[in-house]
Amino acid sequence: MAKNSPVLALCSLVAIAAVAGPKLQCExxxxxxxxxxxxxxxSHEFVLTNTGDEPVVVSKIKNCCGVESTLTPMTIPPGSNAVCKSVFNTKNRxxxxxxxxxLATNLRRKPYFELKMTxxxxRPVDCTPRFVRLGDLAVGGEIEQTIVATNLLEQAVVLRSVKSTVPGIEAEIVGVTDGYGQNDSVRTGNVLATKRRKGHKDRAGEVQQNNFGQNDSVRTGLGTTKNTKYTKENSPVVNGLVEKEDADRISAPRRSWTVRLRATDALKAGKLSGRVLLDxxxxxxxxPVMGSVKPGIQxxxxRIQLSGQSTGLVERLVMxxxxxxxxxxxxxxxxAEGTATAEKVAxxxxxxxxTLAPGDVGSNALLRVGTSCRLQPDVVVSLLSN
Known part of the structure; x- marks a missing residue:
């Protein structure tokens, strides 16, 4: 027994060393x-426990992109708990x-303690394209751009409204196709006309017209129609999804909507930037929507910059x-004091x-050119003096 005592003593020391110091665990x-x-x-809360005999000190928290975490407390006494609250922002992911x-800690063997959210x-709805690039448009020109939004869920969803934040451009729903390719709804005026399959007969309770989840005209057994206005109080939408018994009346799984962009006024030269919001x-x-409008006449x-200290007349050219x-x-x-003479080059x-007198240039001085271009009848060049 005496011969084995040194070995036993060494094992005891190893065992004591194994539990000594800070130790962090998470179930x-x-x-x-x-x-x-x-x-x-x-959001999720991770519960951490210090199972060692020294305080665990967390000096820093390193998060993946989209995650924010807080730990309370940052110093965990032996036998105590701490809560790490992590919030994952899922927008556009x-x-x-x-x-x-x-968690960067004072743990000796593995200073970084890892937690995970998986x-x-x-994607409830997918849009094609996901980014609209209009390119270079002409002043006063038309826009030929559509966005197709498709419900990717097995549950039905409602498209409540569409809106454009791009100045001079509006978005409107021009067509709806259900997920089975049976009915194509196209807006005609303020009503949706539904093209049905050949040989299809209307049945009582069937949807005849709708306004994309806002007004549904449902044929009743008496052969008349009634309009249902959905509000927050009587909406069949629960947690973003449509109750099963109302799904066919509102929309259908795999349904696609076609949204068209069009210019509300004559497009003006400059950058186009904004978004189309599908609620x-x-x-x-x-x-996102981006583009630019090129002037009809370049x-x-x-603008022309003139020196106010110049004496006499100066000449400038505008092309x-x-x-x-x-x-x-x-x-x-x-x-401003000066003259302008036009000459056709080609x-x-x-x-x-x-021909200008720089000393007589006012604060709102400009060159105004009238043209025969219908989309750009006036061309203005600013005259600046310093």
Whole structure:
């Protein structure tokens, strides 16, 4: 027995060393939130326990993108608990997710303690295209752009409204197709006309017309129709989805909506930027829109800088170009002393010769050119003096 005592003593020391110091444990370090619709934040609280005999000190928390975490307290005494609350922002994130949360600690063997949030984010509605690039448009031109939104869920959803934030452009629903290719609904005026399959007969209680989840005309047994206005109080939508008994009256799984963009007024030269907002019962889908409107007549330069200290008259040239032929009908200088003379250089190309007195240029001085271009009858060049 005496021979084995040194060995026993050594084993005891190893055992004591194994439990000495700070030690951090979490019964469920991985949180699987399952398959959910990616439209809101997901929160979870991890409970941590110090099972060692020294305090656990957390100096920093490193989160994956989209995750924010707080730990209370940051110093965990022996035998005590702490709660790490992690919030995952799922906006615009879809597909499998594996989010890592690392706690930088004073643990000796593994200073970084790992927590995880995993799961799958479902895209309730997919839009084609997901980003609208209008490219270069002409002043006063038309826009030929549609967006097709498709319900990817097995449950039915409602498209409540569409809206464009791009100045001068509006969005409107022009067609609806159910997920089975049987009925195509196309807006005609303020009503949806439904094209039914050949040989299809109307039945009592069947939807005849609808306004995309807002007004549904339902044929009754008496052969008349009634309109149902859905409000927050009587809406069949529960948690963003439609109750089974009302699904066919509101929309259908796999349904697609066609949204058309159109110019409300003559497009003006400059950048186009904004979004199309599709308000579904499962949340708002945003489609960015970008483009630019090129002037019908290009002007070089767009402004003329003059020195107020110059004496006598100065001459400047302004060039006008267009892909389409046009004529200059007039050219005059306003709020400044000077003259303007127009000369045709080639088809669709003119030059304006200016003779100016820089000392007599007012704050709103400009060159105004009248043209025969219907979309751009006036061309203005600013005259600046310093």
């Amino acid at each position: 469920a370090p991985k949180f699987d939130f399952g398959a959910v619709i990616g439209r809101e934040s997901i 879809y597909g499998p997710q594996d989010k890592q949360i690392l 799961g799958t984010l479902l 579904f019962s499962t949340g708002t889908v945003t489609v 002007v070089v330069p767009e 006008l170009r267009s892909e389409q032929p046009f004529d200059v009908l007039s050219a005059k200088v306003e709020n 088809e669709g190309k003119w030059k304006i010769k200016l």
